[in-house]
Amino acid sequence: MTEPTTEQLALRAKTLLTSIGAELPTSGTLPARTPISGGTLAYVTVDTPASAEAAIDRAATAFESWRTVPAPARARLVRALAALLVEYKSELAELVTLEAGKIEAEALGEVQEMIDVCEFAIGLSRQLYGLTMASEREGHRLMETWHPLGVVGVISAFNFPVAVWAWNAAIALVCGDTVVWKPSETTPLTALACHTLMRRAAASVGVDPDVHQLVQGEVGPTLVDDPRIALLSATGSVRMGAIVAPKVAARFGRCLLELGGNNAAIVTPSADLDLAVRGIVFSAAGTAGQRCTSLRRLIVHRSIVDQVVDRLTVAYHQLPVGNPLDAGILVGPLINERAFVAMQEALVHATSDGGEVIVGGERVDSVDHDAYYVRPALVRMPEQTAIVRHETFAPTLYVLAYDTLKDAIALNNAVPQGLSSSIFTLNQREAETFIAESDCGIANVNIGTSGAEIGGAFGGEKETGGGRESGSDSWKTYMRRATNTINYSDQLPLAQGISFG
Numbered sequence: 001m002t003e004p005t006t007e008q009l010a011l012r013a014k015t016l017l018t019s020i021g022a023e024l025p026t027s028g029t030l031p032a033r034t035p036i037s038g039g040t041l042a043y044v045t046v047d048t049p050a051s052a053e054a055a056i057d058r059a060a061t062a063f064e065s066w067r068t069v070p071a072p073a074r075a076r077l078v079r080a081l082a083a084l085l086v087e088y089k090s091e092l093a094e095l096v097t098l099e100a101g102k103i104e105a106e107a108l109g110e111v112q113e114m115i116d117v118c119e120f121a122i123g124l125s126r127q128l129y130g131l132t133m134a135s136e137r138e139g140h141r142l143m144e145t146w147h148p149l150g151v152v153g154v155i156s157a158f159n160f161p162v163a164v165w166a167w168n169a170a171i172a173l174v175c176g177d178t179v180v181w182k183p184s185e186t187t188p189l190t191a192l193a194c195h196t197l198m199r200r201a202a203a204s205v206g207v208d209p210d211v212h213q214l215v216q217g218e219v220g221p222t223l224v225d226d227p228r229i230a231l232l233s234a235t236g237s238v239r240m241g242a243i244v245a246p247k248v249a250a251r252f253g254r255c256l257l258e259l260g261g262n263n264a265a266i267v268t269p270s271a272d273l274d275l276a277v278r279g280i281v282f283s284a285a286g287t288a289g290q291r292c293t294s295l296r297r298l299i300v301h302r303s304i305v306d307q308v309v310d311r312l313t314v315a316y317h318q319l320p321v322g323n324p325l326d327a328g329i330l331v332g333p334l335i336n337e338r339a340f341v342a343m344q345e346a347l348v349h350a351t352s353d354g355g356e357v358i359v360g361g362e363r364v365d366s367v368d369h370d371a372y373y374v375r376p377a378l379v380r381m382p383e384q385t386a387i388v389r390h391e392t393f394a395p396t397l398y399v400l401a402y403d404t405l406k407d408a409i410a411l412n413n414a415v416p417q418g419l420s421s422s423i424f425t426l427n428q429r430e431a432e433t434f435i436a437e438s439d440c441g442i443a444n445v446n447i448g449t450s451g452a453e454i455g456g457a458f459g460g461e462k463e464t465g466g467g468r469e470s471g472s473d474s475w476k477t478y479m480r481r482a483t484n485t486i487n488y489s490d491q492l493p494l495a496q497g498i499s500f501g
C-alpha cells in the first residue's frame, strides 16, 4: 500500500477546507487525527461550557423567528445546502476519507446520503401533516397540528461524521427547529466543513446563520443538561446513551438515541448463495466493520454452514486492505488503536470460548506508525457466548450454525441490542416469519444489515435506544403535537356526555 506522510495528508485537508470556504483552524487543542497515517492534520479550537452555552443562546434566539417562517420557505435553506453538497461532494467525501478512513466509494455514498436526506426534507416541508379526527360533539372539529419544538442538540459519532448530522439537521430545520451540533471529537474537520456549507447556504438565501451552531470538544454535558435543548439526538455507544438518557429525562427533555447494534443475518438452505456472500462481505467488512449497522453475527443453517464459510474465507482472503485513498482498496483503517485493541481482545476472548479464527484479525503491512489496518476476521463459534452478544466496533464476523428457523430467530434476538437484521432466503414463509419475529428496528430480506436508504425510519430497539431518525415519519420527533378542539356551534356540549349544572 502507498503510505502518504501526515504532512501530505494535512496539506490536502487544508486545501479541501479552503476550497469549501472554511476558515482553517490556526490554533487549538483538539487534534484532528487521520487514521490513514495516525498523524495529526490540524488542531481545532474547542468550546468551553460557557461558549457552548452561548451557542445554545444564539440558537434559542434564532428559533424565535425561524419557527414563524412557513415550512416550505424554511426548505429553501435545505435546498441551498443540498446544492452546495452537490457542488462540493468530492471535496467533502475526501475529507471524510482523511478523517474517518472511509474508502472513496463509501465516502461519496455518505455525502450522497446527505443530499438524499435534504431532498427528502424539502418534500417533507409541504407534508408535515396532522390528522383530523371525527369529533363526538356536534358543531366541533377535532384535529392535530404540528409545531416547531425548539433547539435540537445533535451529538454525532465518528463513523458517519457527516450523514447522521445531515439526517438530523435537514429534518430539524424544515420542522422549524434550530440546531446545535457537537460532532465526534475524532472528526472535527468534516464538521467544520459542513458547518461552513450550512452558513454559506444560509447567507445565500438570506436566513439567519445562527439557526445552526457548531460546538467542538467535550461539551456534550452542556447540551445534555441545558433545558433549552428540547430534543437531544445522540448517536454513539450504549454507555453514552445510558448516561445521557436519564439526565435528559430528569429535565423532561426529549431524547432520540441511536446506540449500539449487534446485527445478525440468517442464511437459510434456500438462499441464493452468490447474492448472500456479496451482501455478507459488504455488510461485515465494509467501512472496516465500523457502521452501527455492520454485520457482526452470521447464523447459517447447519447443512450449508461449511460451504458458506468456505466461500467467505476465499472472499476475505481477497479483500484489498489498505490506504483508502488508493483505488481498488475495499477496507480502510480502523479509527484508532483503541479499536484495534478491542478487536484483538475480542478475538482472544472468542478463541477461549471455543471459537476458531478462520481468517483475518491480523494487522496488514508492517506499519511502524499509529495507523491500524486489519484484515477482517471470520470466526466460527460453537455457540453465542458473551463476547458474541457484545458489540465490538471492528470487522469481526462470528459464524453460528442453526437447525430450525425458530432457533435462528431466537439467536438473532438473544442480544441486548436491536438495530438491524436480515435473512437470506428464497422461501417466502421464512422471510415473512423473520420480518414478524426479528426484534430489530430494521429487518431485511436478501440484502445485508447495512446500507439503509434514507427514506425509511432508521433506528432500533432495546439497547439501541428506540429512536428513529431520517425518513418515514421520524420528523414527528422533531416537532410538538397540539390536539385542537374547535367549537363552531353556539352550544357547549361536554365530552363523555357530561352535564355540568
Ligand code: UN1
Pocket: 113, 159, 160, 164, 235, 290, 291, 292, 293, 449, 450, 451, 452, 453
Ligand atoms: C451508522 O452506522 O451510524 O444503513 C449509520 C447504513 C447507513 C447509515 C449507518 N445508511 O449503513
